[in-house]
Amino acid sequence: MEAVLLGLVLMLSIFLGFELISKVPATLHTPLMSGANAISGITIVGALISAGAQLNEYATILGGLAVMFAAINVVGGYLVTNRMLSMFKKKEDDQQGAKQ
Amino acid sequence: MNIELINIWYVVAAALFIFGLKQLGSPATAVRGNMLSSLGMLIAVVVTLFNAQIISFQWIAIAALGGAIVGAVVAQKIEMTSMPEMVALFNGSGGIASLLVGWAALYSGQTTTFTDITILLSVVIGGITFSGSILAWGKLSEVMNSAAIVFGAQRFVNALILVALLVCAVMFCQDPSVDSPYLYAVIGLSLVFGVMAVLPIGGADMPVVISLLNSYSGLAACAAGFAINNNILIVAGSMVGAAGIILTNIMCKAMNRSLGNVLFSGFGAVKQASKVEGEVKPINTEDAFLILEAAQSVSFVPGYGMAVAQAQHVVRELGEMLEANGAEVTYAIHPVAGRMPGHMNVLLAEANVPYDQLVEMEDINPRIDNVDVAVVIGANDVVNPAARNDENSPIYGMPIINVDQARTVFVLKRSMASGFSGVDNPLFFGENTRMLFGDAKDSISSVVAEFKT
Numbered sequence: 001m002e003a004v005l006l007g008l009v010l011m012l013s014i015f016l017g018f019e020l021i022s023k024v025p026a027t028l029h030t031p032l033m034s035g036a037n038a039i040s041g042i043t044i045v046g047a048l049i050s051a052g053a054q055l056n057e058y059a060t061i062l063g064g065l066a067v068m069f070a071a072i073n074v075v076g077g078y079l080v081t082n083r084m085l086s087m088f089k090k091k092e093d094d095q096q097g098a099k100q
Numbered sequence: 101m102n103i104e105l106i107n108i109w110y111v112v113a114a115a116l117f118i119f120g121l122k123q124l125g126s127p128a129t130a131v132r133g134n135m136l137s138s139l140g141m142l143i144a145v146v147v148t149l150f151n152a153q154i155i156s157f158q159w160i161a162i163a164a165l166g167g168a169i170v171g172a173v174v175a176q177k178i179e180m181t182s183m184p185e186m187v188a189l190f191n192g193s194g195g196i197a198s199l200l201v202g203w204a205a206l207y208s209g210q211t212t213t214f215t216d217i218t219i220l221l222s223v224v225i226g227g228i229t230f231s232g233s234i235l236a237w238g239k240l241s242e243v244m245n246s247a248a249i250v251f252g253a254q255r256f257v258n259a260l261i262l263v264a265l266l267v268c269a270v271m272f273c274q275d276p277s278v279d280s281p282y283l284y285a286v287i288g289l290s291l292v293f294g295v296m297a298v299l300p301i302g303g304a305d306m307p308v309v310i311s312l313l314n315s316y317s318g319l320a321a322c323a324a325g326f327a328i329n330n331n332i333l334i335v336a337g338s339m340v341g342a343a344g345i346i347l348t349n350i351m352c353k354a355m356n357r358s359l360g361n362v363l364f365s366g367f368g369a370v371k372q373a374s375k376v377e378g379e380v381k382p383i384n385t386e387d388a389f390l391i392l393e394a395a396q397s398v399s400f401v402p403g404y405g406m407a408v409a410q411a412q413h414v415v416r417e418l419g420e421m422l423e424a425n426g427a428e429v430t431y432a433i434h435p436v437a438g439r440m441p442g443h444m445n446v447l448l449a450e451a452n453v454p455y456d457q458l459v460e461m462e463d464i465n466p467r468i469d470n471v472d473v474a475v476v477i478g479a480n481d482v483v484n485p486a487a488r489n490d491e492n493s494p495i496y497g498m499p500i501i502n503v504d505q506a507r508t509v510f511v512l513k514r515s516m517a518s519g520f521s522g523v524d525n526p527l528f529f530g531e532n533t534r535m536l537f538g539d540a541k542d543s544i545s546s547v548v549a550e551f552k553t
Contacts, residue, residue, distance in 0.1 A: 017342025029442030044448035052154030060206035066200035071167025079175035
């Protein structure tokens with residue numbers, strides 16, 4: 001039953017993802033990609049549990065390495081996305097805001 | 101904190117990811133969207149630390165701090181032109197993290213066959229993402245030859261690897277244990293397969309690879325979520341997976357090719373035999389200045405060459421001068437210009453070009469015949485009229501920016517070498533085309549200097 005429930009979550013999230021992303025304009029494709037990439041670092045949650053649960057030393061090492069890689073992904077991903085997005089500026093004198 | 105409460109916070113985090121992604125859809129709200137998404141991540145990480153299963157924080161602190169520092173430094177230092185290879189590396193680190201999470205999940209004791217399968221999935225997808233991304237990084241940063249590498253028995257070898265992977269996976273599920281030799285075989289084979297999958301893709305197809313690897317890194321996290329029974333990993337991972345697939349699809353459409361064709365054909369490795377004949381008409385910067393000064397409407401069409409020449413800042417300067425001179429200035433950007441989706445937009449935004457001047461191919465093409473001067477900077481295939489006219493051209497059918505239909509076309513080019521995909525371009529021999537040879541940055545700077553005098 002649990003597998004079915006998780007499957008349902010999976011299906012709904014994929015649909016939601018498609019809906020959300022298909023509206024993003026081409027101008028923002030690079031920040032979108034690096035922002036989405038940072039979200040995929042969510043695997044850090046699993047890594048934290050493996051690294052901290054002290055099941056045995058191999059699991060701790062694997063978990064610790066996973067935490068490190070996922071942290072690179074998360075921190076680097078969000079920061080670089082933010083750096084890129086803050087460069088996108090509108091023309092000051094353009095009050096209309098209409099995209100051509 | 102008990103597990104119920106943690107799960108409720110995970111729902112909050114998931115909602116923040118969703119709102120964050122939604123706000124990434126418009127330049128005006130995108131910064132806030134990214135903030136929301138990172139807030140969701142922070143919440144997810146912090147509540148996880150309250151999980152009763154975690155009893156030791158020593159390694160967590162060291163590893164997380166180390167990773168965070170590396171990530172932060174890279175994110176601050178990286179040049180915008182090198183963005184594609186950095187995204188490839190970040191994809192790769194997400195992939196290996198999911199591989200390790202899946203692997204470590206085997207130590208949590210008795211597993212069901214369903215869990216074993218999902219563990220293997222996260223290991224396989226994570227492994228492919230990791231080695232594929234490293235190879236993509238090598239190609240993008242030109243540490244290695246960036247062209248497609250194809251050899252005779254490639255498909256056969258790949259099929260063999262896949263079959264071996266499947267057999268080892270089945271054998272592992274028969275007797276799942278942490279020291280099963282089949283586990284190591286699966287890890288090794290998926291790493292090899294990642295390399296094999298990216299090898300035959302090169303050159304102008306790299307935006308597709310990046311998008312696809314982005315999708316894989318999400319799917320790997322998603323599979324890891326199944327392996328450790330965690331909703332937030334499934335929700336976030338599958339949204340990223342969907343995002344990557346959409347971008348992949350957009351890239352393929354922009355090249356008029358199917359995903360299968362991009363993945364297996366080794367496009368960049370094939371050189372076209374037939375040559376385009378004709379005479380090019382060079383122009384010097386003074387004459388270019390005179391034409392630009394008289395122009396009412398100017399459209400810049402950038403490609404990867406602009407990034408290589410670091411010409412985006414002088415281009416913006418010239419754009420501003422033309423505007424002050426009364427011309428309408430736009431920047432027409434093809435979906436696959438550059439080495440990753442939206443690459444040119446980021447470079448121009450960095451150079452302070454307002455985003456309302458960045459127009460997409462579909463917007464510029466219907467009014468291209470009203471453009472007085474189209475300035476092609478370091479772009480080749482995306483403005484190649486052979487895609488429209490020449491059925492024998494390897495890029496035939498690819499949608500292009502029809503600069504040849506503008507009143508005048510300036511092509512900035514270092515020399516007469518063919519473009520990234522090795523396809524000759526009849527645009528250079530067009531009646532209304534003028535070639536401005538030399539380094540793009542120097543050429544534009546000279547024109548800017550003419551304006552100032």
